[in-house]
Amino acid sequence: MGLVSQPAPYGRPAPGRQATPHAGSTTPPPAAGRGTPSPAARPLPGRRLRPAVILRHTLAWLVGLLWIVPFLGILMSALRPQAELIHGWWQLGQVTISAENFVRAWNHPTAPMGEGIRNSLLVVVPSTVLPLLIASLAAYGFLRSRARVRTPLFALIILLLAVPQQMVAIPLFRILRDLGFINSYAGLVVTHTAWALPWMIMFLRNYFATLPREVEEAALLDGAGRLQIFWHVILPLSLPGLASAAALQLTWAWNDFFMALILLYEPTRLVATQRIPLLRGQYHVDWGILTAASVLTIAVPILVFALLQRYYVRGLIGWTLK
Amino acid sequence: MATVQLHHVTKQFGDVTAVHDFSLEIDDGEFLVLVGPSGCGKSTLLRVVAGLEEVTSGEIYIDDRLVNHVAPKDRDVAMVFQNYALYPHMNVYDNLAFGLRMRRVARDEIDRRVRQAAEILGLADLLRRRPAQLSGGQRQRVALGRAIVREPKVFLMDEPLSNLDAKLRVEMRTELARLHQRLRVTTIYVTHDQTEAMTMGSRIVVMKDGRIQQVASPLELYEQPANLFVAGFIGSPPMNFVRGTLEPRDGDLWFAAAGISIRVPGALAGATAGLGGHPIVLGVRPEDILVDPERVRVLPDHRVEALVEVVEPLGADAFVHLLAGEQRLTARVPGRVKVRVGDRLTVAPDPDRIHLFDPATEQALSRAATSP
Numbered sequence: 001m002g003l004v005s006q007p008a009p010y011g012r013p014a015p016g017r018q019a020t021p022h023a024g025s026t027t028p029p030p031a032a033g034r035g036t037p038s039p040a041a042r043p044l045p046g047r048r049l050r051p052a053v054i055l056r057h058t059l060a061w062l063v064g065l066l067w068i069v070p071f072l073g074i075l076m077s078a079l080r081p082q083a084e085l086i087h088g089w090w091q092l093g094q095v096t097i098s099a100e101n102f103v104r105a106w107n108h109p110t111a112p113m114g115e116g117i118r119n120s121l122l123v124v125v126p127s128t129v130l131p132l133l134i135a136s137l138a139a140y141g142f143l144r145s146r147a148r149v150r151t152p153l154f155a156l157i158i159l160l161l162a163v164p165q166q167m168v169a170i171p172l173f174r175i176l177r178d179l180g181f182i183n184s185y186a187g188l189v190v191t192h193t194a195w196a197l198p199w200m201i202m203f204l205r206n207y208f209a210t211l212p213r214e215v216e217e218a219a220l221l222d223g224a225g226r227l228q229i230f231w232h233v234i235l236p237l238s239l240p241g242l243a244s245a246a247a248l249q250l251t252w253a254w255n256d257f258f259m260a261l262i263l264l265y266e267p268t269r270l271v272a273t274q275r276i277p278l279l280r281g282q283y284h285v286d287w288g289i290l291t292a293a294s295v296l297t298i299a300v301p302i303l304v305f306a307l308l309q310r311y312y313v314r315g316l317i318g319w320t321l322k
Numbered sequence: 323m324a325t326v327q328l329h330h331v332t333k334q335f336g337d338v339t340a341v342h343d344f345s346l347e348i349d350d351g352e353f354l355v356l357v358g359p360s361g362c363g364k365s366t367l368l369r370v371v372a373g374l375e376e377v378t379s380g381e382i383y384i385d386d387r388l389v390n391h392v393a394p395k396d397r398d399v400a401m402v403f404q405n406y407a408l409y410p411h412m413n414v415y416d417n418l419a420f421g422l423r424m425r426r427v428a429r430d431e432i433d434r435r436v437r438q439a440a441e442i443l444g445l446a447d448l449l450r451r452r453p454a455q456l457s458g459g460q461r462q463r464v465a466l467g468r469a470i471v472r473e474p475k476v477f478l479m480d481e482p483l484s485n486l487d488a489k490l491r492v493e494m495r496t497e498l499a500r501l502h503q504r505l506r507v508t509t510i511y512v513t514h515d516q517t518e519a520m521t522m523g524s525r526i527v528v529m530k531d532g533r534i535q536q537v538a539s540p541l542e543l544y545e546q547p548a549n550l551f552v553a554g555f556i557g558s559p560p561m562n563f564v565r566g567t568l569e570p571r572d573g574d575l576w577f578a579a580a581g582i583s584i585r586v587p588g589a590l591a592g593a594t595a596g597l598g599g600h601p602i603v604l605g606v607r608p609e610d611i612l613v614d615p616e617r618v619r620v621l622p623d624h625r626v627e628a629l630v631e632v633v634e635p636l637g638a639d640a641f642v643h644l645l646a647g648e649q650r651l652t653a654r655v656p657g658r659v660k661v662r663v664g665d666r667l668t669v670a671p672d673p674d675r676i677h678l679f680d681p682a683t684e685q686a687l688s689r690a691a692t693s694p
């Protein structure tokens with residue numbers, strides 16, 4: 001039942017422990033195996049340097065490097081003057097760190113990134129909260145409803161997951177234009193919300209399904225209605241799932257370029273991702289300002305993930321309840 | 323306080339019939355125990371009474387009100403779940419208070435009732451803890467407390483002690499009994515443990531495969547089991563069963579199996595009349611196998627020669643495992659009796675305590691079966 005205050009399941013192995021896999025073999029563990037055996041005497045099953053473990057770690061590092069190396073390049077090029085980078089950003093002969101590129105990007109005369117990030121936030125926050133609210137309600141309905149339409153409706157939602165964005169672009173533009181939603185954040189928020197609902201409903205339905213049924217039934221007997229159960233039991237128990245969905249949706253909406261491109265074109269209203277290409281410069285590519293803008297843009301999702309990581313990882317793995 | 327009546331309740335899940343034509347009346351303030359092996363439909367029955375499942379057919383009355391279509395929250399029943407089902411994100415106080423808040427009980431009344439229940443159950447110092455920070459026994463108490471504060475008409479308890487260790491289980495048994503003495507709320511208590519059933523119930527319902535096998539007091543279940551199932555389920559170690567046939571001899575009926583020949587006692591003569599040549603199952607409880615030579619001597623028609631295979635001394639008693647002919651029997655003898663492995667004994671089943679069962683119907687012959 002250790003739901004909320006559960007400690008992380010994996011302790012980090014003590015340094016040096018892995019190198020001596022048979023540390024426990026000289027002193028046998030206490031016969032009972034309970035109590036608190038001294039750390040030195042405890043055998044370490046699963047922490048030995050087996051080939052599978054080595055392979056997994058190597059792969060993880062490779063994937064990590066695949067992400068980190070280009071990011072380092074971007075960071076270097078944003079922080080250092082252009083002249084230092086001619087022979088590659090990894091040349092560390094002379095390193096001058098300066099925030100100048102960031103300042104220039106932030107206050108750019110035609111496409112200031114500061115304004116872009118503010119606009120992005122104005123779009124992204126409601127684009128996350130709104131679908132989360134709707135999808136969690138819908139997901140709970142799909143899980144518990146006994147109506148006959150439930151299954152076909154759910155199948156339809158899964159079908160919607162397969163619709164490519166490019167296919168809906170033009171009809172979407174027309175509908176939103178007729179509704180007067182062009183160049184308005186509301187239009188983009190509605191679009192993001194609609195786009196998020198299918199996967200979020202499915203994700204949250206599956207998450208809710210892992211919650212212990214009896215707790216809900218106890219609430220039912222305690223006199224709670226369905227909405228009260230949803231609010232007082234389901235949602236608080238689903239914080240990790242909700243956090244995961246929020247982090248994914250926020251990143252998705254933040255990184256979106258396509259939808260914004262279709263719906264927003266008034267210069268002061270452009271979101272962050274739309275502004276980066278405008279910073280390129282007319283006659284030569286200004287890599288410094290471009291990369292600084294990229295780092296600024298990327299910072300928000302990274303921050304979100306860092307903040308929600310604790311929940312996020314659990315939410316994706318799911319957790320056992322006993 | 324309430325009565326609960328079940329009239330021909332049947333619950334099916336697709337092809338599975340979890341509860342079959344179940345009829346029972348539970349008195350106001352009664353502590354009724356429902357016992358049966360795992361999967362026999364005990365939980366389903368409780369859930370049907372609670373309103374968590376709909377019946378397939380039949381009627382349920384609580385206090386003479388038909389509740390078949392009444393929502394769980396309006397039935398005024400409280401359930402203690404096997405795995406407690408506490409609200410993991412709420413502390414003990416809120417777990418207890420939740421049901422009252424949902425029912426819009428006044429705040430100071432909630433506080434009064436929660437503290438009173440906590441006092442009764444010894445939870446007063448734990449009110450700020452979350453379920454994860456409690457031991458199994460403490461969680462169990464919170465689950466009970468959650469039921470108590472509601473002051474419902476009926477308690478439904480689904481194997482509430484099965485997740486506790488043996489010692490705690492025995493303690494909680496007494497505590498539950500005391501609680502019932504104090505509150506006198508009509509209770510349906512479910513367990514798969516026959517010892518628990520025998521010690522807690524004033525009236526016990528034995529269930530198997532969704533059907534009632536027998537409804538009786540603990541003593542009656544023990545002394546007059548209605549059928550083979552009840553006879554084998556109640557009692558530990560279980561009743562000895564010997565398959566044989568009824569043979570007429572010298573005007574009497576005799577029970578005969580390989581190496582065993584016993585005259586059917588007079589009390590069973592009526593029930594067995596005309597059954598000569600029929601197959602039959604003889605049942606005798608371990609403590610009803612007499613080994614005392616003085617007592618065996620006066621029972622010339624019931625003697626059985628047996629070899630002692632194993633002796634399990636328990637202090638006051640000892641279990642003696644015997645081989646009689648081809649039959650293995652367990653006898654319970656006073657601990658002082660000296661028996662050793664390899665001894666040859668003459669024993670006798672106490673003729674007043676022999677049970678006979680018809681192997682075809684599995685019903686006891688000794689008396690008319692009390693079917694509900």
Ligand SMILES: Nc1ncnc2c1ncn2[C@@H]1O[C@H](COP(=O)(O)OP(=O)(O)O)[C@@H](O)[C@H]1O
Pocket residue numbers: 335338339340358359360361362363364365366367
């Ligand atoms: N929701 C359900 N769906 C299908 N079968 C069920 C369901 N609940 C219980 N059953 C079946 O009904 C029978 C009785 O189950 P249950 O009432 O849980 O037994 P017990 O509590 O006595 O162990 C079992 O065969 C079980 O598999």
Ligand SMILES: [Mg+2]
Pocket residue numbers: 361364365366480
């Ligand atoms: Mg059960």
